Amino acid sequence: ELKVEQNPLFLSMQEGKNYTIYCNYSTTSDRLYWYRQDPGKSLESLFVLLSNGAVKQEGRLMASLDTKARLSTLHITAAVHDLSATYFCAVDDLMDSNYQLIWGAGTKLIIKP
């Protein structure tokens, strides 16, 4: 059974700093997704990573995937308050006949001025 772990689960940081959120998963997969959720809102897709070494960037966020290490990172550069949200990673379980999407617990990010 595929498990997905995110860390940290909670992160409070200052504006202007850099930080990284980690997403580890337990079995083979080469499909990983990052989502953002603002308080009281739904989930919004940020990045789709489909192969080993994939890197995607949007503004101050950059996501990467290392399928050999079963690890994805979401890097925040020079954080701004608007990036405060909860970030989820999810992985396609390729061993499941329905390719079930398995979710991490989420990382709540608070960026202070």
Next chain:
Amino acid sequence: NAGVTQTPKFQVLKTGQSMTLQCAQDMNHEYMSWYRQDPGMGLRLIHYSVGAGITDQGEVPNGYNVSRSTTEDFPLRLLSAAPSQTSVYFCASRTRISTSGVGNEQYFGPGTRLTVT
């Protein structure tokens, strides 16, 4: 496209009442899912469907029923509401997963906030 729509946005039920949460998508997606999200928590899968006429249980199916008579609609029924079902419910859809290396992101509805008293 409207994407994934859910109704109602808010609902208050008394213990023992039943109701149906509606979900529809206009993207012709084969896969649809229902999740619940409790305060400060992640997503837990209730039921899912891989196509019309096909449904299956997720992690927390007890107390809920689903059906999928059309590709577009995937209603979630609460049979006899309990306070433990107070939560935010999200419906989501995605295209059928392939082995071709093409990823299929999941699209979420706006959610239904349910309170059971």
